[in-house]
Amino acid sequence: MRYGYWMPVFGGWLRNVPVEGMEASWAYARDLAIRAEQIGYDLTLIAELNLNDIKGVDAPxxxxxxxxxxxxxVTxxxxxxxxxxxxxxxxxxxxKAAANIDRIAGGRLSLNVVSSWWADEARQYGLQFDQHDDRYARTSEWLDVVRGLWSQERFDFAGQFYRTEGAICSPKPVRSPILYAGGESEAAKSMITRQCDAYVMHGDPVDVIGPKIADIRARREAAGGVPMTFGMAAYAIVRDSEAEAKRELERILEVKDLPAGYSNFDQWLSGTQLEREMKIREYSVSNRGLRPNLVGTPEQLKERIEEYEAVGLDLxxxxxxxxxxxxxxxxAQVIGDTATSFATPVETATA
Known part of the structure; x- marks a missing residue:
């Protein structure tokens, strides 16, 4: 298994806990990235949002x-x-800009291609926001242009959304950056299996993730592409005892005050007590992070990670x-025994 971490660009991940001791600052991000490399993390994921989806839109x-x-x-x-x-x-x-960042990184840049979902953010910034399937049509053309510029000396393109005439990108990336993408609609899966290198998923139990991986593998094989890799988001709590881990989970699920990110909170609390608890659990951590249940002792987490590996999860x-x-x-307690030896991104990235 490879291990990545989400860079805390929002100043935390918990919607029910206002202050987490991890400010949205360059100093914190820099120190975290340097230390993560030293202790065995393979990758950082840097989310792109102009508004804060975790702590409320007014937060940095x-x-x-x-x-x-x-x-x-610095890495x-x-x-x-x-x-x-x-x-x-x-x-x-x-x-052009991404190629330069890849040069700075020595070939370590990769992209998580996201077809936008936040209409209000786009409106505030005066940016285009397409309807669902149109987003993937735009993304498909966008990828054609980006990869064309990375691979050709001069690139001409005439599409529905974009045009170029003899465009030049020099210097080019060290290698064409790995393209990750996620999505569960038919339009998303079709685009991803044709144009991307890796499929990333929100958190889910093993019995949900396994069939998703099998489906994308079959689509990729039918399209004649090289095998893809697979990643999943998850929130992790590891403690020496299961009771300690559960206490920490209860802490992050407890709602004391209405967090800035809640909208129409009374509606969240409607229905049965079970519905209320399920909604708070889903909202407390983004990207369905609690569904994989990486909460427990080191031994319990290692066992669950092995189950994900068995169905084809790589990251x-x-x-x-x-x-x-x-x-x-x-x-200290999990990665040392479960990390997988792998080549650097420079050696594995697809051209």
């Missing part, structure tokens, strides 16, 4: 791409996966809180 959030460039300059081995939303970036100019994208302390604990 780091810009993804300037942060990525800075992280590239040496860590893969830097940056989320990119095509409707927020003109593809030819993006290809865990972890959120923790407070991040520095919990990443240290997880590295």
């Amino acid at each position: 959030t780091l810009d993804a791409w300037s942060t990525a460039a800075a992280i590239a300059a 040496r081995t860590q893969e830097i996966m940056v989320a990119v939303r095509p409707n927020f970036h003109q593809p030819a100019l993006f290809a 865990l994208l972890l959120q923790m809180s407070p991040q520095k302390e919990e990443m240290e604990r997880f590295a």
Whole structure:
């Protein structure tokens, strides 16, 4: 298993806990990235949102791409996966900027291609927001332009959304960055299996993740592509005893005050007590992070991780809180026995 962590660009991951001791600052991000490399983490995922989805829209959030460039300059081995939303970036100019960041990183840049979901954010910033299937049509063209500029000396393109005329990208990336993407619609799966290198998923139990991996593998094989890799988001709590882990889980699920990110909270509390608990559990951690149930002792987490490996999962994208302390604990108690030896991204990236 490879281990990645979400860079805390929002100043934390817990919607029910207002202060987590991990500010949205360059100093925190820099120190975390350097230390993560030392203790065994393979990758950082840097989310791209201009509004804070965790602590409320008025709270600070780091810009993804300037942060990525800075992280590239202070690390040496860590893969830097940056989320990119095509409707927020003109593809030819993006290809140029991303190629430069990949050069700074020595070939360690990868992209998490996200077809935007937050309509209000796009409206506030005066940006294009397409309907669902149109987002994937735009993303498909956008990827054609970006990869064309990375692979050809001059690139011409005429599509529905974008045009280039003899466009030049020089210097090019060290290698064409690995393209990760996620999505559960038919439009998303079709685009991903044709144009991307890896499939990333929100958190779910093993019996849900296994069939998803099998489905994408079959689609990829039918499309004649090389095998893909698979990643999943998860929130991790490791403690010396199961009781301690459960107490920590209860802490992050407890609602004392209405968090800034809640909308129409009375509606969240409607229905049965079970419905209320399920809704709070889903909302407390983003990306369905609690569903994989990586909560327990080191032995319990290792066993669950092995189950995910058995169905084909290659990468865990972890959120923790407070991040520095919990990443240290997880590295010492879990990663040492479960990490997989792998080539550097420079050696494995597809051209």
